[in-house]
Amino acid sequence: MNIEQYLAEQKTKVDQALLHCFAEESAIPASLKEAMEYSLKAGGKRVRPILAMASCEAVGGTPQAVMPLACALEMIHTFSLIHDDLPAMDNDNFRRGLPTNHKVFGEGIAVLAGDGLLAQAFHLLCKPTLLDCISPSGLLEIMRDVAWATGPSGMVGGQSLDLKAEGAHLDETALEKLHRYKTGRLISVSVTSGAKVGGATPEQLESLKSYGEKVGLAFQIADDVLNVEGDAAALGKSVGSDAVNKKSTYPSLLGLEASKQKARTLMAQAIAALEIFDARAEPLRKIAEYIVVRKN
Amino acid sequence: MNIEQYLAEQKTKVDQALLHCFAEESAIPASLKEAMEYSLKAGGKRVRPILAMASCEAVGGTPQAVMPLACALEMIHTFSLIHDDLPAMDNDNFRRGLPTNHKVFGEGIAVLAGDGLLAQAFHLLCKPTLLDCISPSGLLEIMRDVAWATGPSGMVGGQSLDLKAEGAHLDETALEKLHRYKTGRLISVSVTSGAKVGGATPEQLESLKSYGEKVGLAFQIADDVLNVEGDAAALGKSVGSDAVNKKSTYPSLLGLEASKQKARTLMAQAIAALEIFDARAEPLRKIAEYIVVRKN
Numbered sequence: 001m002n003i004e005q006y007l008a009e010q011k012t013k014v015d016q017a018l019l020h021c022f023a024e025e026s027a028i029p030a031s032l033k034e035a036m037e038y039s040l041k042a043g044g045k046r047v048r049p050i051l052a053m054a055s056c057e058a059v060g061g062t063p064q065a066v067m068p069l070a071c072a073l074e075m076i077h078t079f080s081l082i083h084d085d086l087p088a089m090d091n092d093n094f095r096r097g098l099p100t101n102h103k104v105f106g107e108g109i110a111v112l113a114g115d116g117l118l119a120q121a122f123h124l125l126c127k128p129t130l131l132d133c134i135s136p137s138g139l140l141e142i143m144r145d146v147a148w149a150t151g152p153s154g155m156v157g158g159q160s161l162d163l164k165a166e167g168a169h170l171d172e173t174a175l176e177k178l179h180r181y182k183t184g185r186l187i188s189v190s191v192t193s194g195a196k197v198g199g200a201t202p203e204q205l206e207s208l209k210s211y212g213e214k215v216g217l218a219f220q221i222a223d224d225v226l227n228v229e230g231d232a233a234a235l236g237k238s239v240g241s242d243a244v245n246k247k248s249t250y251p252s253l254l255g256l257e258a259s260k261q262k263a264r265t266l267m268a269q270a271i272a273a274l275e276i277f278d279a280r281a282e283p284l285r286k287i288a289e290y291i292v293v294r295k296n
Numbered sequence: 297m298n299i300e301q302y303l304a305e306q307k308t309k310v311d312q313a314l315l316h317c318f319a320e321e322s323a324i325p326a327s328l329k330e331a332m333e334y335s336l337k338a339g340g341k342r343v344r345p346i347l348a349m350a351s352c353e354a355v356g357g358t359p360q361a362v363m364p365l366a367c368a369l370e371m372i373h374t375f376s377l378i379h380d381d382l383p384a385m386d387n388d389n390f391r392r393g394l395p396t397n398h399k400v401f402g403e404g405i406a407v408l409a410g411d412g413l414l415a416q417a418f419h420l421l422c423k424p425t426l427l428d429c430i431s432p433s434g435l436l437e438i439m440r441d442v443a444w445a446t447g448p449s450g451m452v453g454g455q456s457l458d459l460k461a462e463g464a465h466l467d468e469t470a471l472e473k474l475h476r477y478k479t480g481r482l483i484s485v486s487v488t489s490g491a492k493v494g495g496a497t498p499e500q501l502e503s504l505k506s507y508g509e510k511v512g513l514a515f516q517i518a519d520d521v522l523n524v525e526g527d528a529a530a531l532g533k534s535v536g537s538d539a540v541n542k543k544s545t546y547p548s549l550l551g552l553e554a555s556k557q558k559a560r561t562l563m564a565q566a567i568a569a570l571e572i573f574d575a576r577a578e579p580l581r582k583i584a585e586y587i588v589v590r591k592n
Contacts, residue, residue, distance in 0.1 A: 027449035032456035036448065083411060088403035107384035108459045111407060112452050115379060115414065119447030122418045126440035136432035143439065144422035151415030152332065153323035156408050160328035163404045181325075
């Protein structure tokens with residue numbers, strides 16, 4: 001399979017679905033809706049939705065069935081980007097090649113656009129169409145997992161660790177903990193919840209959990225490497241900002257070559273975790289490879 | 297019944313339950329947990345949880361059963377207070393007699409404490425113990441209602457209308473719309489979701505929905521009146537701040553006496569909506585009265 005083509009096709013499907021996420025929501029005030037849609041439509045690789053679809057496919061489910069979950073995961077990711085970019089956090093002016101949300105709509109609306117996307121994600125997760133594939137109690141379990149991976153024990157907690165670590169020197173254990181919270185848990189839950197919608201067995205879930213954890217960390221290390229040697233135009237954000245902000249990163253801690261090696265090792269471990277799966281897990285295998293070699 | 301004693305007893309139960317909300321959450325970073333708990337424990341009347349419990353009781357349910365829902369509603373309310381107080385929003389220094397969250401922990405952590413409480417509320421709503429009283433699909437319906445009332449079509453949307461209205465003169469229709477979004481929908485869903493956990497019939501839900509809408513608006517008008525003629529010590533926040541911030545309020549629009557009259561009329565309508573209920577709805581009736589005559 002051609003992974004670049006696969007990713008482009010899946011991204012198109014997610015982009016299309018995201019366009020219609022608010023179609024039934026006639027009560028949303030126009031200016032807030034505009035701010036939420038601005039960041040939601042601002043591009044991005046749609047890694048989490050694509051992982052959820054690929055994981056659903058790997059266990060024999062229909063990737064399209066997982067779409068409300070996929071969109072909810074992207075809304076949660078987008079919410080975190082809007083808040084992370086705020087002046088009180090990372091104070092970023094550009095994201096995905098465009099001015100950040102607060103630069104366009106002001107800080108107050110940017111906070112609310114993030115809040116709105118988070119609440120709307122949970123609204124979307126209760127969408128009755130998901131119940132065509134999964135029982136109500138199965139869906140509640142997914143919501144519980146997603147809420148945990150999003151909240152203070154997951155992504156939001158990770159951002160608080162990041163804020164606290166500013167200017168401080170982290171060792172490798174502390175850095176890995178930060179990334180496990182900040183990106184690892186949401187990526188991991190994207191994989192496992194997609195598989196649950198697809199009807200995964202406990203054994204399959206165990207393997208996919210391991211895959212998700214390895215891929216999540218590999219993704220972050222690759223991000224750190226790109227921040228050092230990436231191309232600003234391809235990334236849509238400034239290169240070298242981690243060094244300017246004195247952030248602890250894998251390259252600053254291990255060096256560039258050792259960081260790349262660690263990402264490759266994690267990639268190999270992620271692929272090995274998929275041993276019990278047949279050809280339907282090929283997209284997941286190729287995604288693991290792609291995450292480490294990508295240029296943006 | 298003595299409503300003040302009832303409210304004090306129910307508040308104690310909610311305060312106790314909120315204390316243990318994070319007990320099972322060993323993964324939350326300590327500094328974020330501290331900030332979340334600071335605002336959650338900073339007092340407050342616990343109106344939404346108490347309404348959920350009273351409503352559950354009115355339809356013959358056990359009020360204690362509704363506790364995870366009650367705590368989730370208070371977490372959502374607290375999240376909105378933390379974000380509303382931010383410099384980019386209302387820029388308030390005091391809340392419930394204490395420095396606001398961002399004054400103590402800084403803006404970045406305050407944003408994350410709000411985010412964390414919102415996500416954690418949805419995590420709590422998936423708590424398996426709620427399934428002792430309600431089916432998984434019933435609980436999903438409640439989550440969908442709560443997410444809607446919280447998000448861009450509800451409370452978060454209302455705050456965006458409020459932000460946009462700053463300094464502008466609203467007419468009564470626009471002001472009522474703002475409050476229906478900002479406080480009405482979450483108060484209304486507190487009443488209906490509590491009743492759903494208690495096993496309400498569709499007819500009962502219809503009546504309680506009407507009760508919730510009237511009480512929600514009465515609550516807001518009473519708040520506006522207190523902001524003009526309340527006692528700062530009892531309120532725990534500054535009096536007259538609406539006038540200083542040039543906010544459109546019911547007193548500024550209708551005058552003080554007509555505002556009080558409107559609140560009393562809504563109270564009477566709320567109580568009338570409970571006609572089909574027996575003595576078990578007495579707490580709901582007394583709460584409607586109390587909301588209009590309260591001093592804080």
